[in-house]
Amino acid sequence: MRVIVDANIPAAERCFGALGEVVAVPGREIDGAALAGAEALIVRSITRVDAALLEAAERAGARLRFVGTCTIGTDHVDQAALAARGIEFASAPGCNAEAVVDYVLSSLALLAEREEAALDQRRVGIVGAGNVGERLYRRLVALGLDCRRCDPPRAEAEPGERFYDLDSLCQWADVLCLHTPLVHGGSHATHHLLDAERITALKPGTWLLNAGRGDCLDGTALYQRLVMAEDLRAVLDVWEGEPGIDERLRRLVDIATPHIAGYSFDGKLRGTQQIYAAAMRRFGLSARLSLDDLAPRPPLSRLELGGGLPAWDALRLCMRAVYDVRRDHDGLARRAATQGMAKGFDAWRADYPLRREFGTLEVALGQGGRALAPLLSAAGFRIN
Numbered sequence: 001m002r003v004i005v006d007a008n009i010p011a012a013e014r015c016f017g018a019l020g021e022v023v024a025v026p027g028r029e030i031d032g033a034a035l036a037g038a039e040a041l042i043v044r045s046i047t048r049v050d051a052a053l054l055e056a057a058e059r060a061g062a063r064l065r066f067v068g069t070c071t072i073g074t075d076h077v078d079q080a081a082l083a084a085r086g087i088e089f090a091s092a093p094g095c096n097a098e099a100v101v102d103y104v105l106s107s108l109a110l111l112a113e114r115e116e117a118a119l120d121q122r123r124v125g126i127v128g129a130g131n132v133g134e135r136l137y138r139r140l141v142a143l144g145l146d147c148r149r150c151d152p153p154r155a156e157a158e159p160g161e162r163f164y165d166l167d168s169l170c171q172w173a174d175v176l177c178l179h180t181p182l183v184h185g186g187s188h189a190t191h192h193l194l195d196a197e198r199i200t201a202l203k204p205g206t207w208l209l210n211a212g213r214g215d216c217l218d219g220t221a222l223y224q225r226l227v228m229a230e231d232l233r234a235v236l237d238v239w240e241g242e243p244g245i246d247e248r249l250r251r252l253v254d255i256a257t258p259h260i261a262g263y264s265f266d267g268k269l270r271g272t273q274q275i276y277a278a279a280m281r282r283f284g285l286s287a288r289l290s291l292d293d294l295a296p297r298p299p300l301s302r303l304e305l306g307g308g309l310p311a312w313d314a315l316r317l318c319m320r321a322v323y324d325v326r327r328d329h330d331g332l333a334r335r336a337a338t339q340g341m342a343k344g345f346d347a348w349r350a351d352y353p354l355r356r357e358f359g360t361l362e363v364a365l366g367q368g369g370r371a372l373a374p375l376l377s378a379a380g381f382r383i384n
């Protein structure tokens, strides 16, 4: 069997080699011709799998029976077009959710440091409380922050849980984190969920973060607000028009990264493993490789802390030892300057440096350091 995989999928040969010949193709170059003779297609989010691609693939002689995306988001896949052709589809829910939460914590800690603000005094509104948003909510609450969630689909399905409507959340929050999928129609559409009116109405001093999908936020309206009055702090990982994003907006944003919030090696491997398991099931084979078989030992697995550091400084130190969002912000800025925006955006993602999750670090607390345990463990580190 011929299996076409996005070249940015780690451990693809090791996993999908069990099905047959694995051919790696850059995600933006997967077209009908690339799918000639293929029976399985494994993508990430940059390959649009729609009726046009499937028709071109059929003309080129593809006989697709399985399509998998090693990502959480599925807005790039026309699932109805797949179902109409009897092609099974699988995505990887939750695979990189921990990484996105690490990204958010790293970004908020950096803003707090730059603004000389106490992070635990800020009120956080989370829009979209799914795999990512709910994990973020739990970690922030455990860290002592006052948090509220907006998630109308969950509010309808879970009448016992407390959720807030978006407009009141926008007015209440000092920090607004967007973690919604891109949904175009229906009663809970998210395209431009943060539209010009809502962006204009944000309180001065609000920190706004989007790590959901770029189209959930009106980038032109954000640009206008930032140009008129630099009274918001903005963190954008996702953008309208990726990879050729608006350079003027990138320059105005405090932390600007190229859709890498979920790019921990652990998260990518989890995505690969989930789709490998689904593909093996589809073809009646048993999946022998677990995540433990695929994940290497992290380069930094243990850190020892004594006493003497204020708790939030100790936390920042541990976070930066594992992941520092400044590296991704600077990486995009440098590549955009030397290669142009679209190429630079993709270049940083394709050559992404190894990144592990907070949960891979064990922190040993020596004499005087024991008091740090609750905060560090709330942030996701393993405490010894």
Ligand SMILES: NC(=O)c1ccc[n+]([C@@H]2O[C@H](COP(=O)([O-])OP(=O)(O)OC[C@H]3O[C@@H](n4cnc5c(N)ncnc54)[C@H](O)[C@@H]3O)[C@@H](O)[C@H]2O)c1
Residues within 6 Å of the ligand: 072, 073, 074, 093, 094, 096, 097, 100, 127, 128, 129, 130, 131, 132, 133, 150, 151, 152, 153, 154, 179, 180, 181, 182, 183, 188, 189, 190, 193, 211, 212, 213, 237, 238, 259, 260, 261, 262, 263
């Ligand atoms: N930046 C990145 O690297 C990155 C990584 C992972 C996921 N994502 C994006 O983040 C999205 C969320 O990820 P997830 O794993 O939490 O997905 P999920 O499907 O587990 O959760 C999405 C949540 O959003 C809620 N929602 C839907 N419409 C809403 C609306 N109008 N207002 C408020 N909430 C709404 C849903 O009810 C659900 O609880 C993904 O769909 C993906 O597009 C981005």
Ligand SMILES: O=C(O)[C@H](O)[C@H](O)COP(=O)(O)O
Residues within 6 Å of the ligand: 008, 044, 045, 046, 070, 071, 072, 073, 074, 096, 259, 260, 261, 262, 263
């Ligand atoms: O939806 C997801 O899982 C994330 O957005 C994911 O990190 C996207 O990664 P990409 O497909 O861009 O490699």
